Amino acid sequence: MIHVGDNSWNLRIFITDLSLERQMRVRGDQHLGAIMLQLVDPENPKDWSDHALWWPARNIWLTRTRLTLDQYGVQADSLLHFTPMHKILRVQLPDLRYLDCRVDYSLKTFGAVVNLCKQLDIRYPEELSLSKPLEADHLKRNFAQEHQQQKRGVNVEPAADTNSFVPIIAASDHQHQHHGGVADGGSSGSLDKPSSPGMFFCAPLSPHEQRSQRQRQRSPLTSSSPSPGTWQPSNLGYATYDSSSSSLGDFQENLACSPATPSREVRERLLRPKSLEEKARLNVGWLDSSLSLMEQGIREYDTLLLRFKYFTFFDLNPKYDQVRINQLYEQAKWSILNEQLDCTEEESLMFAALQYQVNHYHHIDTIDSGIEETSSQENDDDEIDSALKELEITLEGSDHLRKTANITHIPELADYLLYLKPQRFTWRGFKRYYFTYKDLHLLLYKNAEESRLNRGNPSLKINLLGCEIKTEVNQAQHKYAIRLEVDPEQGNNKSNSELWIKCDNDLQYAKWLAACRLASKGRSLADSSYESEIDQILSLLQIQKPLPGIPVDIDPISVDPLDYLSPKMLRKLSNKSVQRILEAQANVRELTAIESKMKYIQAWQSLPDFGVTLFIIKFDGHRREELLGVAHNRIMRMDLHSGDHLKTWRYDSMKAWNVNWNIKCMMIQFQNENLVFSCHSADCKVVHEFIGGYIFMSMRSKDNNQTLNDELFHKLTGGWS
Structure with a gap:
């Protein structure tokens, strides 16, 4: 039938769940919500509430259902996808384990991370973000050179975002999906789909196994390993596990306690930067917090890394943050073992001793699971005592501040x-x-x-x-x-x-x-933290003191130094490694697992290079590449080879920071000068987001009633075109 004069036209919509393309007669002034209602069969009992329209050609979600087709610019030659917003994302946690999680691909990445951390029982999700996994080849070339390499290889259209870095391995998968007719990566009929938006899966598979299974059109959970079971959401806000066959056991308990060693394949894939340039290139994979996962080329069953991005940890409390502390400890541990941070011999042995103590206590807990039950009343008493102590410290601190406010003589x-x-x-x-x-x-x-x-x-x-x-x-x-x-x-x-x-x-x-x-x-x-800073330094020095001659009741054969020392330190200590680790362990043998983790994080934060995120940049008018270090309160101009600090600018002297998206150039205005530079190791949006993110972190306070101001976060980190 030919329609004349009614301003209507045919719109093609691909329904990913059914692998079916439909044509609808529409007008430009029709609202998206009305079109979606016409698209689904009202007699079909399937719940379509989680579905939305995705426009592959424009790389955007059409989630504002009150807007019309004309307002979005949809025309007769457009192809839209009607697809679930929640999709399976394989997430590698800081402890290197994989979870298959249902994540909202239509939310901005920041919102997706907030929801994910809520499921994982991790407080202050603004400190974390998602990163694309990197291969060793990505550390050999800068960001721009990587794009040139991709153009010479597979013909892939990059995602239209401000951080358009897409790993080469994932690119071939995306192209395969596009030719297969499911360009958005939505579930086809042969893929098993979870029925609940809050479901989790244990995924003990490596990314390579995942990709090979997806190419064979099999379920991503099918493997030769034991049945992983299913994570079911509970009313408590975190997921609990309903199968005793899993290697992870209870959900929250297992996230707060990680295996002593990962699988050999996962460990072999860890990146070990050999220079400051390679350390800077590690930061190329961070996702843009202001764009959704789909807009950044992430498709269903892809793998992303969940990591702590901003190294300023607010209100780290062992009472409420067992999962957060454990994952933070794991990220710190692997940054030491992979030589992302430099350590002296004494520091390396201290970290090894604390790590052994954590593993030792977790081993005891595995053997005797009834310890916590028998001491529950004692723990209640300890909680009351600790609460009273916290109140006392708070009152003493406020009293101290009142006293110092009236002091006219500054201590010397x-x-x-x-x-x-x-x-x-x-x-x-x-x-x-x-x-x-x-x-x-x-x-x-x-x-x-x-x-x-x-x-x-x-x-x-x-x-x-x-x-x-x-x-x-x-x-x-x-x-x-x-x-x-x-x-x-x-x-x-x-x-x-x-x-x-x-x-x-x-x-x-x-x-x-x-x-x-x-x-x-x-x-x-006169600052109230001076005495506590001294105590912290002395405490770390104390556990670094060598104590030879102390009897060791541990079988040296049971200690594998590969699990506790970096390759550089293993070469240095040679066959004395185990003996030195056990001697260092004598200093911390009285610490519990949570105390050892907190001490490890504390020592990690005391390292000279801690919390400095590196980027390779070129200042305007300069021909030589240099390093830019971004920390929680300052940025630093550094020598590319030695790492020496050439100049430091503090955020409190910063007036504004802007990005010219056309030429990918960033300008930071200070009180006395302007910095103009281009970033070579990552997209300039990543640098922009780190600076804005740290400024946002500095504005957090317990007086803010623990509410997360995501609007302010996007205002500081989002940038504008």
């Missing part, structure tokens, strides 16, 4: 220390000076008497605001050194961008290191 720190300023071609010996610290400045005098007589005219004055701090400690040799990289444009230290301070003992080291750390953040010794 003064002592004899050794000072070294490295020269260009030689390292002259350390010289002994009398150091005083006041009001964020180090003042150096020849002796204590000169500091009293000549306070206004020191031999050297160093501004520590925004300084970078690295340490070098060897307690066996009584070496306690602090390396400071200061801004050469502040104070009268114009030529002293780097200096070393050597302390006599651990207590002196802890006091001065704590003072330097506070000063770098703009805090004086």
